[in-house]
Amino acid sequence: MYDYLLKGGTIVDGTGQTAREADLAIKEGRIAAIAPDISCRQAAVVDVSGLVVAPGFIDIHSHSDTNFLLDDRCESKLYQGVTSEVAGQCGSSIFPCLESRLDTMGQASSEEIRSYFSTSLAGLVDKVRQNNKQMGTNLLPLVGHGTLRAGVLGYENRETTPEELSVMQQLLAQDLRYGAWGLSLGLGYTPGVSANLEELVALGTVVAKYSGHIPAHMRDQGSNTPASLEEMYAINERSGARVHIAHFKAGGKENWGRAPEFARHVADAKERGIAVTVDVYPYTAASSGITNSFPKWSIQGGLEKTLERLQGSERERIAEYLSNAFQAQPDGEALYVVNTNGSFPAADGKDIWQLSQELGISMAEVVMLVAEKSKAQATCISHSMSEADVGFFLRQEDYAIGSDGRALPLDADKNEGKPHPRNFGTFPRFLRLVREQSFCSLETAIRRITSLPADIAGLTDRGVLKVGLVADITVFCPHTITDRATYANPFQKPCGIEHIFIAGRPALQYGAQTALRLGDFILRRT
Numbered sequence: 001m002y003d004y005l006l007k008g009g010t011i012v013d014g015t016g017q018t019a020r021e022a023d024l025a026i027k028e029g030r031i032a033a034i035a036p037d038i039s040c041r042q043a044a045v046v047d048v049s050g051l052v053v054a055p056g057f058i059d060i061h062s063h064s065d066t067n068f069l070l071d072d073r074c075e076s077k078l079y080q081g082v083t084s085e086v087a088g089q090c091g092s093s094i095f096p097c098l099e100s101r102l103d104t105m106g107q108a109s110s111e112e113i114r115s116y117f118s119t120s121l122a123g124l125v126d127k128v129r130q131n132n133k134q135m136g137t138n139l140l141p142l143v144g145h146g147t148l149r150a151g152v153l154g155y156e157n158r159e160t161t162p163e164e165l166s167v168m169q170q171l172l173a174q175d176l177r178y179g180a181w182g183l184s185l186g187l188g189y190t191p192g193v194s195a196n197l198e199e200l201v202a203l204g205t206v207v208a209k210y211s212g213h214i215p216a217h218m219r220d221q222g223s224n225t226p227a228s229l230e231e232m233y234a235i236n237e238r239s240g241a242r243v244h245i246a247h248f249k250a251g252g253k254e255n256w257g258r259a260p261e262f263a264r265h266v267a268d269a270k271e272r273g274i275a276v277t278v279d280v281y282p283y284t285a286a287s288s289g290i291t292n293s294f295p296k297w298s299i300q301g302g303l304e305k306t307l308e309r310l311q312g313s314e315r316e317r318i319a320e321y322l323s324n325a326f327q328a329q330p331d332g333e334a335l336y337v338v339n340t341n342g343s344f345p346a347a348d349g350k351d352i353w354q355l356s357q358e359l360g361i362s363m364a365e366v367v368m369l370v371a372e373k374s375k376a377q378a379t380c381i382s383h384s385m386s387e388a389d390v391g392f393f394l395r396q397e398d399y400a401i402g403s404d405g406r407a408l409p410l411d412a413d414k415n416e417g418k419p420h421p422r423n424f425g426t427f428p429r430f431l432r433l434v435r436e437q438s439f440c441s442l443e444t445a446i447r448r449i450t451s452l453p454a455d456i457a458g459l460t461d462r463g464v465l466k467v468g469l470v471a472d473i474t475v476f477c478p479h480t481i482t483d484r485a486t487y488a489n490p491f492q493k494p495c496g497i498e499h500i501f502i503a504g505r506p507a508l509q510y511g512a513q514t515a516l517r518l519g520d521f522i523l524r525r526t
Contacts, residue, residue: 060215136407150302159198212242215244281426344369
């Protein structure tokens with residue numbers, strides 16, 4: 001006896017093997033059978049004729065850590081076909097820290113989110129359970145290196161002492177034992193920018209002990225990409241921990257055309273035995289905070305230090321750097337202010353060039369003004385990549401696809417500003433591009449958003465359609481699946497996703513989300 005029976009679909013199982021016509025049966029949350037013409041009178045039958053039945057999509061690079069606390073629907077991810085998200089990326093999580101530092105963590109977060117900051121992953125999970133919080137997608141939590149560092153020594157721009165590093169290792173080991181999937185790095189942000197290789201290797205040895213992985217926002221994603229990659233390889237060679245390059249790109253106009261060079265660098269490293277993997281997203285724009293445009297030295301020590309520098313003797317040095325970065329109108333048009341969290345509404349939804357014209361000041365002064373007004377917390381979109389480079393990376397069949405986005409509501413009124421469309425369209429967009437440009441087969445495309453990210457993370461009970469595995473399943477139309485989100489109007493639901501099952505129960509039916517909130521923390525079992 002089965003619970004659900006998906007009849008008449010095309011099975012694309014996530015392994016890359018050739019698609020086949022078959023039915024799929026679900027029982028007690030798991031895949032019970034895959035075969036032609038399965039019958040069961042007691043099962044709820046779903047006609048999926050003409051549709052692809054695939055594993056639930058796994059977002060290998062997500063920032064949905066706390067979004068479910070504010071809106072448990074997780075709409076923007078679920079409507080893309082995503083069932084699981086690897087969160088806690090770019091060095092940022094809401095755990096762990098020393099008890100003595102808990103009150104100082106999450107200063108940039110809302111009061112509600114700050115109440116969930118915890119000294120450990122176990123503490124976070126306990127708070128979520130105690131408050132009966134639900135989520136629309138699964139979360140695989142990572143320990144954020146930046147949070148770990150700030151939770152032990154704050155945002156000081158210095159090397160860790162042996163004692164501090166030992167405490168960091170203990171906190172990391174505690175969370176890895178509980179079920180965290182690895183340690184994420186945000187080496188382009190404070191406080192990760194202050195960490196040296198020795199610190200990263202020492203923490204990597206702990207990650208390796210628990211068979212985790214280290215996804216990294218590298219120190220540089222532009223001209224110094226080769227050196228940044230070498231740092232990642234060194235972590236793997238010296239600690240044994242697997243490293244993963246997040247949102248791989250050739251950022252900045254001066255680096256357009258270097259995608260083949262950067263890709264070759266990674267391929268050569270693999271050939272010499274480096275355990276390194278990669279994810280990319282199918283957009284030419286990135287999204288980050290306003291200080292991502294600042295020189296790296298100016299953000300060391302935390303955002304308060306950055307603001308102090310803006311108001312002190314180093315302001316002219318920062319202004320000179322920004323003047324070189326924003327010389328012409330296209331430079332300013334390439335940086336768009338999403339929102340300033342209510343601190344400078346005149347800047348919301350406008351690019352730096354437009355603001356410079358309205359305010360009658362230079363673009364460098366605009367960037368500094370937005371940073372000052374927003375207390376260095378404004379969110380921006382940066383059009384920093386070329387179509388050719390993004391297309392080249394998308395053609396690399398061993399690269400996974402990650403959104404670098406969050407689970408947001410589809411209602412514009414429930415959002416601030418106009419977030420990056422990647423939050424709403426990454427996976428349907430990727431599958432549309434595969435259909436239109438034929439740069440890989442559908443079977444390979446599905447592998448890159450299911451079993452490949454599962455393998456990278458170390459997830460073994462999902463990511464493939466196989467009897468006995470958890471029934472996380474996405475059903476879509478291969479001919480119509482597409483993104484609709486744009487920079488001008490990101491709040492648009494993708495087309496073509498018909499059904500989603502999470503742990504064998506319907507999260508989405510006939511294109512509409514159900515009332516069930518089926519997501520949960522997925523913890524690594526060591």
